[in-house]
Amino acid sequence: MVAVAVEPTHVIGVDLGGTKILAGVLDREGRVGRQTQRTTPVSSTADLLAALEETVGELLEPGGIAALGFGIPGTIDQGRGRVEVAPNLPLAEFDFREWMEKRFGLPVGMDNDANAAAIAEWAIGAGRGTRHMVMLTLGTGVGGGLILDGRPYRGSVGAAGELGHIVIQHDGPPCQGVCTGRGHLESLASGTAAGKAARELLGPDASAHDLVREAQAGNAAAASALAEIGRKLGSGIGSLVNIFNPELVVIGGGFAAAGDLVLDPAREVMRREALQPARDLVRIVPAVLGSEAGLVGAGLVGFEALDS
Amino acid sequence: MVAVAVEPTHVIGVDLGGTKILAGVLDREGRVGRQTQRTTPVSSTADLLAALEETVGELLEPGGIAALGFGIPGTIDQGRGRVEVAPNLPLAEFDFREWMEKRFGLPVGMDNDANAAAIAEWAIGAGRGTRHMVMLTLGTGVGGGLILDGRPYRGSVGAAGELGHIVIQHDGPPCQGVCTGRGHLESLASGTAAGKAARELLGPDASAHDLVREAQAGNAAAASALAEIGRKLGSGIGSLVNIFNPELVVIGGGFAAAGDLVLDPAREVMRREALQPARDLVRIVPAVLGSEAGLVGAGLVGFEALDS
Numbered sequence: 001m002v003a004v005a006v007e008p009t010h011v012i013g014v015d016l017g018g019t020k021i022l023a024g025v026l027d028r029e030g031r032v033g034r035q036t037q038r039t040t041p042v043s044s045t046a047d048l049l050a051a052l053e054e055t056v057g058e059l060l061e062p063g064g065i066a067a068l069g070f071g072i073p074g075t076i077d078q079g080r081g082r083v084e085v086a087p088n089l090p091l092a093e094f095d096f097r098e099w100m101e102k103r104f105g106l107p108v109g110m111d112n113d114a115n116a117a118a119i120a121e122w123a124i125g126a127g128r129g130t131r132h133m134v135m136l137t138l139g140t141g142v143g144g145g146l147i148l149d150g151r152p153y154r155g156s157v158g159a160a161g162e163l164g165h166i167v168i169q170h171d172g173p174p175c176q177g178v179c180t181g182r183g184h185l186e187s188l189a190s191g192t193a194a195g196k197a198a199r200e201l202l203g204p205d206a207s208a209h210d211l212v213r214e215a216q217a218g219n220a221a222a223a224s225a226l227a228e229i230g231r232k233l234g235s236g237i238g239s240l241v242n243i244f245n246p247e248l249v250v251i252g253g254g255f256a257a258a259g260d261l262v263l264d265p266a267r268e269v270m271r272r273e274a275l276q277p278a279r280d281l282v283r284i285v286p287a288v289l290g291s292e293a294g295l296v297g298a299g300l301v302g303f304e305a306l307d308s
Numbered sequence: 309m310v311a312v313a314v315e316p317t318h319v320i321g322v323d324l325g326g327t328k329i330l331a332g333v334l335d336r337e338g339r340v341g342r343q344t345q346r347t348t349p350v351s352s353t354a355d356l357l358a359a360l361e362e363t364v365g366e367l368l369e370p371g372g373i374a375a376l377g378f379g380i381p382g383t384i385d386q387g388r389g390r391v392e393v394a395p396n397l398p399l400a401e402f403d404f405r406e407w408m409e410k411r412f413g414l415p416v417g418m419d420n421d422a423n424a425a426a427i428a429e430w431a432i433g434a435g436r437g438t439r440h441m442v443m444l445t446l447g448t449g450v451g452g453g454l455i456l457d458g459r460p461y462r463g464s465v466g467a468a469g470e471l472g473h474i475v476i477q478h479d480g481p482p483c484q485g486v487c488t489g490r491g492h493l494e495s496l497a498s499g500t501a502a503g504k505a506a507r508e509l510l511g512p513d514a515s516a517h518d519l520v521r522e523a524q525a526g527n528a529a530a531a532s533a534l535a536e537i538g539r540k541l542g543s544g545i546g547s548l549v550n551i552f553n554p555e556l557v558v559i560g561g562g563f564a565a566a567g568d569l570v571l572d573p574a575r576e577v578m579r580r581e582a583l584q585p586a587r588d589l590v591r592i593v594p595a596v597l598g599s600e601a602g603l604v605g606a607g608l609v610g611f612e613a614l615d616s
Contacts, residue, residue, distance in 0.1 A: 077585060084585050132464040144551075148456060155553025156440040159586040166547035167581055168478045170496075170540050181546065181581040188478075232478050238489065239474035243452075243551065245463025273475055273489040277385060277392050278467040 008066035011306065012059045013299025014052065015071045015113065016040065018088030023055045025065070026299030030124040032292065034059060045090045053103060060104075067107040068100060069302025071116030071294045078158025081110065087177045109305030111154070115161055116297030117287070118145020119152050121250050123300055125289040132246040135287070136163055136237070137253035138262075141176060142186040148244070152304075164190070168235045189233040191255035197225040212258045226258055230265030237266055237284060238273025245278040252287030259286065316374035319614065320367050321607025322360065323379045323421065324348065326396030331363045333373070334607030338432040340600065342367060353398045361411060368412075375415040376408060377610025379424030379602045386466025389418065395485045417613030419462070423469055424605030425595070426453020427460050429558050431608055433597040440554040443595070444471055444545070445561035446570075449484060450494040456552065460612075472498070476543045497541040499563035505533040520566045534566055538573030545574055545592060546581025553586040560595030567594065 010033070014023040017040060024035040036058050041047040056068060074086025081097025100108040111119070118127075118135035127133040131150040137143035144163025146153040154160050164186035165179060172183020176192065187193065194208035201221055202210055214222035237249055251263060267284050274282070289296060318341070322331040325348060332343040344366050349355040364376060382394025389405025408416040419427070426435075426443035435441040439458040445451035452471025454461040462468050472494035473487060480491020484500065495501065502516035509529055510518055522530035545557055559571060575592050582590070597604060 075583060075585065146551075148461060149459075151457075153456060155586065156555045157553060157585060157589060159583070159589075160551065160553035162550040162553075162583055162586070165550040165581070165583055166474070167543040168475050170476045170491075170543040179583060181583075183478075183543075184581075235475040235478040235491075239547070242470040242473040243454075243468065245465060245468035245470075247464045273473070273492075275383060275467070275470055275473055275487060275489075277383065277465060278463065278470070281465060281467075 008064050010065055011067045011069055011299050011302035012056055012065055013069045013295050013302055014055060015294035015298050018073055021051060021055050022295050023059055024295050025059050028303060030296045030300060042090055048090055056104060067302040067306040068104060069109040069298040071111060071113040071298035073113045076110060076112050076158045078154050085178060107305040109301035111301045113294050114143025115145040115152060116301055117252055117293040118147060119300050120289055120293040120297035121287050122147045126250045126285050126287055127248050130247045132244060133248045133250060134240050134244055134246045135250040135252060138255035139191050139253040142190045166236055166239060168232055185236040189229050189236060193229055194255060201225060208255060215261050223261060226261045227265040230262035231269045233262060234266035234269025235273055238270045241270060241274040241278050241282050246282055249282060249284045250287050252293060256286055316372050318373055319375045319377055319607050319610035320364055320373055321377045321603050321610055322363060323602035323606050326381055329359060329363050330603050331367055332603050333367050336611060338604045338608060350398055356398055364412060375610040375614040376412060377417040377606040379419060379421040379606035381421045384418060384420050384466045386462050393486060415613040417609035419609045421602055422451025423453040423460060424609055425560055425601040426455060427608050428597055428601040428605035429595050430455045434558045434593050434595050435556050438555045440552060441556045441558060442548050442552055442554045443558040443560060446563035447499050447561040450498045474544055474547060476540055493544040497537050497544060501537055502563060509533060516563060523569050531569060534569045535573040538570035539577045541570060542574035542577025543581055546578045549578060549582040549586050549590050554590055557590060557592045558595050560601060564594055
């Protein structure tokens, strides 16, 4: 007779965004069951933690949840389970993992939101089956995630994969937010860069979305502005191909909606910048999971905490 | 009674350079015993292979050598054991590993020369005890090597770590050799860049070495030229710190002789470009093994082949 232990088989994944908290119950295959969401309170750390507590509480099933996983838009110290800084949230130098573990008595995994999205695309999305994958998330900023030798790479304390902060123009224009750098991918090839081009071309109220729509409708100047952003993205991707020799570069985030208007020029410059044989082996593809990637990735990070 | 098998405990490491072949017998701790060297014949592939065969043959000890390891200045396809391209050698699209395995009947490891140097610095040099180390080799070109999560990282086919070919100036000046890229670290922060500055400042026969000597002797213009190269190096290192969150960045190669004339400005710009907490955790240090790094690394790659 074989004794089979009945063990909880699901986790709760929480995608903590700057505007909303999206959470759900997931199985090991990344399938999402019950979900809940609410507006992110940014008034204070206490309010934010209370909202997270309620969110998790809503989804908890007695005996059914094995772990929690969180995707957080900020810099994480994995060793200490600490949020160092999260520019759009009232969380700084906060021992997040310890707090959650104490509150719920469950293993807690946490990661940067862009890492979580990369893990999701790798496990069940565009990067399924690869062992070497780089993901760029193009939004207001540019996030990054790395799968190297078949596992997520996080660096010495968990702060790796800040791919939006690679320099593609030495001494170039200042970066965004807390970053003191210059000429970073984030300032030159993000939705923010497209928004700036939109305002210059289409007027003070135009957005990155308008620029993409105009280009799709045949506006040559709009297409050219997006192509220039794509070419800069291509310099960044070329660097990453030379560094990682990845099988795949996955492009996600809201600004990825620009599609081949940005990706074709990016591919062209990547081919100029990258060396053989890495150049011919890599594919640059759009993400497939859309806005659910963060939630799925957070859940998978929860399973990682359970298994470690 | 315990049977103890007597097994060979040493490997032969071969540092195949564009001008000389340096080879030696090594133990697992990276200690080098007997050595031999000869000029690299570049007249033909056959001549080069004959020289390698003689070099290894000289060091072979019947029953005493367990494997061979080679460091090669070119792009390697690890999966196929193939040299794709080696700009300064008559080796292209050559199935090097298979050839050597057949010739000597021993396991054969091979790697890019910069990877080999990084492995050596990690195992017994400046990076001893670290798990996340980036190495840059500044010479005529700029090579790179990566130790990630406690092991060498080579990418999907072994072409990773081409850190000299990261873009730090989008649409910048053309790169060197077979590379079609623009504004790469290799063209802006190498010994070649210093040689160019030397000729502009000190006359048509001046070298990078002269520029360093002049700066050390108090020539402000020479020091300023080196500082500018160091600042560009700092943009590259800043990118690498944001990507990898490494404990250590090791700077080796002939041009590293410029020391803090280059490294201090590099550290300053790195601190501007890199995010917290990675920025404060990383150290930028000179390599310690000097010209022996390639030989030691080649030997350690031989042990890797033996153990795999």
